[in-house]
Amino acid sequence: MEREAQSDCRVSRPEGNVAHTGTMNASRAQALYQSLFELMPGSVVLLNARGVVLDANPSFCRQIGYAREELLGRHVSVFSKDSRETIERNLARLLAGEVLEHVVSNIHKDGSLRHYELRETAIRLPDGARGILALSNDITRRVNAEQEKLELQRQFLHAEKLKSLGLMAGGIAHDFNNLLAVIVGNIEMASMELPHEPGARAMLREAVSAANRAAHLTRQMLAYSGRGHFVVTDVDLNETIRGTTELLNVTVSKKASLEFRLDDSLPLVKGDAAQLQQVVMNLVTNASEALADQPGLITVSTSLRECDSTFLSANRAGNSLNPGSYAVLEVSDTGCGMEESVQQQLFDPFFTTKFVGRGLGMSATLGVVRGHDGGILVSSRAGRGTTMTVLFPAGTVEFFKTPSAQKHEPAANKSPMPALTGTVLVVDDEAIMRSMIERVLKRTGLRVILATHGWEAVSLFQQHADEITFVLLDLSMPKLDGMKTLAELRRHRPEVKAVLTSGYNEASICQRSVQEGFVAFIPKPYQAGALIELARRICAGEL
Ligand SMILES: Nc1ncnc2c1ncn2[C@@H]1O[C@H](COP(=O)(O)OP(=O)(O)OP(=O)(O)O)[C@@H](O)[C@H]1O
Ligand SMILES: [Mg+2]
Known part of the structure; x- marks a missing residue:
């Protein structure tokens, strides 16, 4: 803490203009200034030439959270956000006769930032020494409101960007599906015409398998854009997971243990079984990739859970969910976890931290979850692993008969x-x-x-x-x-x-x-x- 011997002027008020009082005697004028100083809504701070606080009015003390006694004798850097160099430079300019008007930020005693419109000028103190008089208005609310507005604008633009990405992804996927239909169809016809050519048929099989991988990508894109194939039935989530076990076992790395904790009392959810399977696959694939060939545990669990609004407020799907019972699918891993910045971008289409990643798994998952009026919660710590919690309500999606x-x-x-x-x-x-x-x-x-x-x-x-x-x-x-x-x-x-x-x-x-x-x-x-x-x-x- 920096505290300087206080000059004896600190209890007096600047008297440079007392002549204005005309008939008032010096002590009455001083009393008047005292009242003005104490009652005015604006902030007044008096500094010596080295930037040490000689006095501060109650308004300033209230705004900055310090008692007057805590400020007296201390350098302005105690609360000013400006660097020492900036403070010194400004003092020099003031002492050279400049009047400074600028917006400054101060640090409240509780660590929060306050913003001020400040007017500073050099004055002569009663003891003849030079000092600085700083008058300011607290504009914190205005600045915060502007920052909030900017943040809202940023979020709006981001949402707009994602919306157009979704439209674009949906459009591309549509065209790709047309092209893939032609590719797969022709290959199939060609292989029918080549019944006894094992070499050529093997090549055609590979071409079909590549086309199927491409079809998988378009499915992910369509799922994100919300235009995916959607056939609603009563789905047993546990059965859906069991039906994927074989696929999951080949997907996860050899060193990972895959554990299932499926709650048999889970109610049926209204949903598209293929899309729910896609969600399980995407989450388990990410969990496995998070282990990066290191030994670790991946747990896939289901449960029935009563969710209140506090719990649901952490939903990342961008839709509002009503409190109630949800069928919960949880995929946890003991892998690398995510930094805060990664968690923020996790659901953005094409966001990936992986060399060969496409950044579509989580955005497709989000599309499916939204399409089911569900929610998704993320809990992750860098180096500690991740838990993805997906919620599906029962009975909210209309059942309809699908063509066969x-x-x-x-x-x-x-x-x-x-x-x-x-x-x-x-x-x-x-x-x-x-x-x-x-x-x-x-x-x-x-x-x-x-x-x-x-x-x-x-x-x-x-x-x-x-x-x-x-x-x-x-x-x-x-x-x-x-x-x-x-x-x-x-x-x-x-x-x-x-x-x-x-x-x-x-x-x-x-x-x-x-x-x-x-x-x-x-x-x-x-x-x-x-x-x-x-x-x-x-x-x-x-x-
Ligand atoms: N379980 C997890 N642990 C750690 N990071 C994860 C996990 N799940 C997702 N991530 C992070 O989120 C990013 C986006 O995931 P997403 O599944 O959308 O794309 P991807 O896995 O990179 O590529 P793709 O799924 O298209 O092959 C990942 O690159 C990774 O950084
Ligand atoms: Mg993925």
Whole structure:
């Protein structure tokens, strides 16, 4: 602590202007200044030429949290946030006759920052020495409000950025699904034509497996954008986890122990089993990567938990959750944990700290959690490990019946090619998609009519209405989309059978396709076998 011998002027007030008082005598003038000094709302601090506090009025003391006695005799650096050099420089300028007006920050006794608009000037003290008179207004509230506004703006921009990233990811995923459908479909057809070429077939298998990995990435992107394939059923979370065990065991590093603590009394949750599985996979993969080939423990547990609003306030999914019971999925690891800054960015799409990471796992998880009206909580310490807690409410998501096509196993490689008769009208604005579908369907013996857009489909349908067994309609087409095209076709033949297909596999499309009377919805990319099986069932009158 720095305390200097206080000059005897500290109890007197600056008297330079006392002449103004006219008829007032010196002691009455002093009493008046004393009252002004003590009662004025603004802050007044008197310093000597070296920056030592000679006096401070109650207003200043209150704002800065010190008693007057604690300040007297101490250098301004006790509370000023300015460096010693800045203080010295300012003192020199003041003593040279400058009047300084600036915004300064002081440190309150409790450590918090206070901001002031300050006007400083040099004066002559009663003992003739030179001093500094500092008058200031506390503008802390205003500065804090401005900073809060800036922070809100920053968060808003960040949210906007994520929203457009989501839209972009959804759009790219949609186009990729179209392209992948063509790639996978053609490879499958090619391998059917090459039955006795083991070398070539192995290469084609690798190509399909790479395309499947790409399809996995688009699934992650679609999940984040909230446009993922969404089939709601009553899901047993424990069963979902058990169904993934084999996959999890090959995913986690050899040195990690994977432990399951599944609560058998867990109620069913309304959700999409495939997406919930995706969440489990993403969380366990991250846990395993956090162990980085070191021995460690990964625990996957489920439980039923009553969550109050305090607990739910830590939800990172950005949605507000009602207090109540939740089915909880928890994945803990004893891995590297996360610094605060990593935790902040954890859910940003494409944020990764890994060399080969894509930064999609957690953002996809977030998309799925939001889509299920759930929540996610993160508890992590650098070097100590991480626990991710995912909450799913029961009964909040509407159940709807889903068309059955997408559930079918690819049949092409397993069952013999069915011999079908009939005509299919295929409507897709993408030429490569049309020719791939044509090739697949023709192999079954079906006749295929191609249309490049909805209106052409309507006119072709009019010409061949009696021959057409079913219509395969792409959803997103310019002018007349798949749904509207079906409405037009119905005007000519109300009982026409139609299958909807789309690279956007979101819940609403799937749901609407049922409402609009499509016999099935087949999400892209699909395997040739799935399309053939679908055609077989329609031709057999099963759909
Ligand atoms: N269990 C965990 N322990 C430590 N850090 C984690 C954990 N989970 C996520 N992280 C951090 O969050 C980042 C983002 O995770 P996310 O799963 O989204 O992407 P990724 O794992 O890097 O790549 P991808 O999942 O697309 O392969 C990771 O790079 C990592 O830094
Ligand atoms: Mg990951």
